Amino acid sequence: MGDDHMTNRTTAVTGATGALGGRVAARIARRGIPQRFIVRDLNRAPEHPGSSAAMATYEDTAAFERACRGVDTLFLVSANESEDRVQTHLNAVDAAVAAGVSRIVYLSFLGAGPASTFTFARTHFFTEAHIRSTGVAHTFLRPSLYLDLLPHWVDDEGVVCGPAGDGRVAWVSRNDVADVAVEVLTGPETFLRTENATLDVTGPEALSLAATVDKLTTLTARSIRYVPETWEEALASRRATGAPEWQVEGWASSYAAIATGEMDEVTPTVPKLTGHPAQSIEGFLRRHPSALAHVAV
Numbered sequence: 001m002g003d004d005h006m007t008n009r010t011t012a013v014t015g016a017t018g019a020l021g022g023r024v025a026a027r028i029a030r031r032g033i034p035q036r037f038i039v040r041d042l043n044r045a046p047e048h049p050g051s052s053a054a055m056a057t058y059e060d061t062a063a064f065e066r067a068c069r070g071v072d073t074l075f076l077v078s079a080n081e082s083e084d085r086v087q088t089h090l091n092a093v094d095a096a097v098a099a100g101v102s103r104i105v106y107l108s109f110l111g112a113g114p115a116s117t118f119t120f121a122r123t124h125f126f127t128e129a130h131i132r133s134t135g136v137a138h139t140f141l142r143p144s145l146y147l148d149l150l151p152h153w154v155d156d157e158g159v160v161c162g163p164a165g166d167g168r169v170a171w172v173s174r175n176d177v178a179d180v181a182v183e184v185l186t187g188p189e190t191f192l193r194t195e196n197a198t199l200d201v202t203g204p205e206a207l208s209l210a211a212t213v214d215k216l217t218t219l220t221a222r223s224i225r226y227v228p229e230t231w232e233e234a235l236a237s238r239r240a241t242g243a244p245e246w247q248v249e250g251w252a253s254s255y256a257a258i259a260t261g262e263m264d265e266v267t268p269t270v271p272k273l274t275g276h277p278a279q280s281i282e283g284f285l286r287r288h289p290s291a292l293a294h295v296a297v
Contacts, residue, residue, distance in 0.1 A: 106140050
C-alpha cells in the first residue's frame with residue numbers, strides 16, 4: 001500500500017477559506033497532492049496547483065453530497081457556532097457518507113463530551129458519536145484552545161477576565177494543528193496508523209491564566225493581568241454585548257472548562273506526528289511580535 005494508496009486517494013478539504021482549513025489546504029498543495037475544496041463561495045476558493053473546487057454548504061445536503069462524489073477522505077472543519085450546529089454537522093456527515101466517502105477526519109475539540117463544561121465542546125461529542133455510528137473510518141482531531149486567539153482574550157486595557165480559577169490550559173497554535181491534520185490526511189504511515197483514532201492536540205506546557213498573562217507581560221513589556229470572575233459575573237459581563245444566551249454561555253464556559261481541569265492536558269501528538277516541537281507562547285510571539293499591539297504599554 002503506502003505511497004500508491006495515497007496517490008490514488010481523493011481528498012476534500014472544507015473550511016479552505018478559513019484560518020485552519022486554509023493552512024491545511026496550503027500545506028497539502030506544497031506536497032503536490034491534488035485536493036478538492038468544498039466552499040460556500042467559489043470566488044473565495046484558494047487557487048493551488050492541482051486543486052479543484054465545488055460549491056456547497058453543510059446545510060444543503062444535496063449539494064454537499066454532489067461535492068463529495070469521488071472523494072475518499074473528507075477533512076471536515078466544524079461549522080461556526082450556532083444553536084443548531086449539531087444538526088448542521090449531521091447533515092454534512094450523512095451527505096458525505098451517501099456520496100461514498102470512506103474516511104472523515106473531523107476537527108473536534110479537546111475533552112469533547114456530552115456534559116463538557118465548555119458548552120461548544122458538547123456539539124463536537126455528538127458529531128463524533130454520529131460519525132462513529134455511520135461505520136465510516138474516521139480520525140478525530142481534538143485541539144486545545146488556540147494560541148492564536150489568546151491575544152483576543154486580552155482587552156485594550158490589558159485585562160483578561162473570566163471564571164478560569166487556577167486551572168491550566170496548554171494553548172496550541174493553529175500551525176501545529178494544521179501540521180498534524182496534514183500528516184493524518186496525507187502521510188502514508190500516519191494515515192493508516194490513525195484510522196479510527198482520537199488525537200488530542202496541545203501545546204508544550206499547561207499554564208494557568210495567571211501564569212499565561214505573566215508570560216505575556218514579560219515577553220511584550222506590556223502590563224497584562226488576569227482578573228478572576230464568578231460564573232454569574234462572567235455571564236453578566238458578556239450579556240452586555242447583546243449576544244444570544246447560548247453564545248454568552250459558550251464564551252463564559254470556555255474559561256470555566258479551564259477551572260474544572262478539563263483543559264489541563266499536555267500530549268506529544270504534535271512532535272510525534274510532525275517531527276517538530278509544539279509552538280510555545282514565546283515562539284508564537286517571536287513569529288507575531290505585534291499580536292498584543294492593541295494593549296497600551
